[in-house]
Every structure is written in structure tokens, then in C-alpha cells.
Amino acid sequence: MTEKIKWVIALSFLTLIAGNGYYQNKQTRLAKLNNPDTYIDTITNYEWQNQVYVENDRDAYFHGQSYQKVDTWENAKVYCESLTLNNMDDWELPDIVEIDSLFQHKKELKDYALFPYWSSTTDGENETYAHCVNFGRYDILTRKKEQTAYIRCFRRR
Numbered sequence: 289m290t291e292k293i294k295w296v297i298a299l300s301f302l303t304l305i306a307g308n309g310y311y312q313n314k315q316t317r318l319a320k321l322n323n324p325d326t327y328i329d330t331i332t333n334y335e336w337q338n339q340v341y342v343e344n345d346r347d348a349y350f351h352g353q354s355y356q357k358v359d360t361w362e363n364a365k366v367y368c369e370s371l372t373l374n375n376m377d378d379w380e381l382p383d384i385v386e387i388d389s390l391f392q393h394k395k396e397l398k399d400y401a402l403f404p405y406w407s408s409t410t411d412g413e414n415e416t417y418a419h420c421v422n423f424g425r426y427d428i429l430t431r432k433k434e435q436t437a438y439i440r441c442f443r444r445r
Contacts, residue, residue, distance in 0.1 A: 318336070323374045325339050333445045335442060335445050337373060337442065345358045352436055357440075360436055364439045369381075381441060386442060387421045390442075391423055402424030404423075404427075
């Protein structure tokens with residue numbers, strides 16, 4: 289297990305037992321601006337893609353196929369890097385710490401799937417795997433890069 293993953297697990301554990309860790313904030317943390325397709329994290333200043341997942345995304349996930357916001361790890365990176373949203377084109381696939389910070393506030397999102405979301409973080413022990421955060425139950429897991437998972441892009445403002 290990489291040092292970064294150990295750090296994410298430790299932070300998440302402290303959040304659960306302390307109830308007021310870095311990712312916990314009783315106030316709304318994700319702010320909508322003029323565009324309903326994105327949210328701004330008021331702590332990190334990250335802008336998150338917040339477009340609705342459609343039925344075809346869900347079907348693709350269940351059948352291990354690609355469709356818009358469900359794809360393989362390599363295609364997820366390409367999708368984010370080629371995304372233009374709010375006239376911005378500097379989107380990227382978040383690393384495991386960044387996607388974990390969004391998980392902590394998932395209920396503020398317009399839509400999210402109860403399944404794994406890709407991170408850009410490759411597994412330190414096996415380069416054919418990457419780390420995901422499962423939004424259905426809190427899990428940080430590894431997944432073969434050739435499998436599909438959900439995609440949520442972000443940008444640093």
C-alpha cells in the first residue's frame with residue numbers, strides 16, 4: 289500500500305471517529321455558481337464536474353462497457369483532459385486524495401453513482417491497477433485499468 293493511500297485511510301478514519309476532521313464541515317462545502325454543471329469546493333477551491341449520469345452510463349457500468357462518464361482508466365484520463373465545461377479546458381482526473389475529498393461531501397452533489405470512481409493514482413504495487421473510491425460504501429479499492437468505472441473530472445481554480 290502506498291504512502292499516499294495510507295494517508296487517505298488515516299484521514300478518513302480520523303474523520304469518522306472525531307466527527308470534525310479536515311473533510312468534515314457542518315456548513316455546505318460545495319457551492320453552485322452560475323453554471324449548474326459544476327460545483328466549487330469552498331475549502332480546496334477545486335471546481336468539480338457535476339453533470340447528471342444518464343441511464344446509458346449506468347447500463348455501460350453494469351455491462352463493463354464504455355459510455356460518456358463510464359470508461360476505462362486510460363479513457364477516463366483522456367475524457368477529462370479533453371473536457372470543455374464552463375469555457376474551461378484544464379480539467380483532469382483527480383488523484384485518490386482529491387476524489388476522496390469529494391466523497392466526503394457527495395450528498396451535496398446533483399447526482400452520483402453508488403459505484404467506484406476512478407482516480408489518477410496508479411497502484412504502487414501493480415501498474416495495471418489504479419485506485420478508486422466507491423461512493424456506495426466508503427471503500428478505497430484498486431481496479432484493473434482495463435475495467436470500467438465512473439468518471440468525475442475536476443480542475444484547480
